Amino acid sequence: AQSVAQPEDQVNVAEGNPLTVKCTYSVSGNPYLFWYVQYPNRGLQFLLKYITGDNLVKGSYGFEAEFNKSQTSFHLKKPSALVSDSALYFCAVRAQRTDSWGKFQFGAGTQVVVTP
Amino acid sequence: GAVVSQHPSRVICKSGTSVKIECRSLDFQATTMFWYRQFPKQSLMLMATSNEGSKATYEQGVEKDKFLINHASLTLSTLTVTSAHPEDSSFYICSARPSGQGLSNQPQHFGDGTRLSIL
Numbered sequence: 001a002q003s004v005a006q007p008e009d010q011v012n013v014a015e016g017n018p019l020t021v022k023c024t025y026s027v028s029g030n031p032y033l034f035w036y037v038q039y040p041n042r043g044l045q046f047l048l049k050y051i052t053g054d055n056l057v058k059g060s061y062g063f064e065a066e067f068n069k070s071q072t073s074f075h076l077k078k079p080s081a082l083v084s085d086s087a088l089y090f091c092a093v094r095a096q097r098t099d100s101w102g103k104f105q106f107g108a109g110t111q112v113v114v115t116p
Numbered sequence: 117g118a119v120v121s122q123h124p125s126r127v128i129c130k131s132g133t134s135v136k137i138e139c140r141s142l143d144f145q146a147t148t149m150f151w152y153r154q155f156p157k158q159s160l161m162l163m164a165t166s167n168e169g170s171k172a173t174y175e176q177g178v179e180k181d182k183f184l185i186n187h188a189s190l191t192l193s194t195l196t197v198t199s200a201h202p203e204d205s206s207f208y209i210c211s212a213r214p215s216g217q218g219l220s221n222q223p224q225h226f227g228d229g230t231r232l233s234i235l
Contacts, residue, residue, distance in 0.1 A: 032221050041228075041231065042229065043120070043122065043209050043211075043226035043228045043229045044209070044211075046223045046226075049221070049223055051221040088157075090159065090160070102148065102213055102222075102224075103150070103162060103165065104162075106159050106160050107159065108158070108159045109157075109158070109159050111157070
């Protein structure tokens with residue numbers, strides 16, 4: 001079984017300040033981890049993924065995420081938030097060894113609100 | 117690259133109507149597509165996995181006769197909500213994963229969703 005937890009329903013941050021969105025996961029074996037962003041009435045946009053290699057992964061729009069195996073975490077970060085970063089963020093995981101369809105498990109989502 | 121087009125973006129119709137939603141991968145082939153349902157301010161709920169040339173795999177609790185899925189080609193999957201009722205009103209999103217590459221580590225690419233409102 002695989003699961004994802006996003007402990008914060010909402011994160012509020014002032015523009016220009018660092019942004020962190022938390023994600024922890026549980027899978028059997030090694031994970032593939034993903035972050036997506038969703039704007040209102042839109043689908044999900046892919047931000048970044050961790051497959052293997054460096055624990056710090058850089059993605060789109062200045063976002064990065066750090067994989068921490070011992071803490072089973074994959075927190076999303078941005079050094080300086082923009083008002084346009086206000087959106088709903090989803091963490092997703094799948095085990096490397098799983099069914100052939102490649103189903104993801106999504107977290108509950110974290111609403112990010114960046115104030116001017 | 118990796119664009120997924122979902123149509124229509126919004127549907128408003130009367131109770132009892134059947135509604136078809138299309139999901140197309142525009143610049144890649146997708147052996148597997150996924151259909152999700154999303155309630156306001158909630159996460160995505162996987163409804164079914166659509167496989168080209170074979171029957172869809174439905175998640176537990178999803179009525180296969182209510183939500184008909186057809187994946188007739190490597191670039192098109194359709195979801196038909198049959199005899200829709202107000203409780204079927206929701207945001208439906210499809211995704212596709214490129215085929216021909218390693219299955220495990222590729223991200224899913226999402227359509228922009230369909231807002232279905234049943235009166």
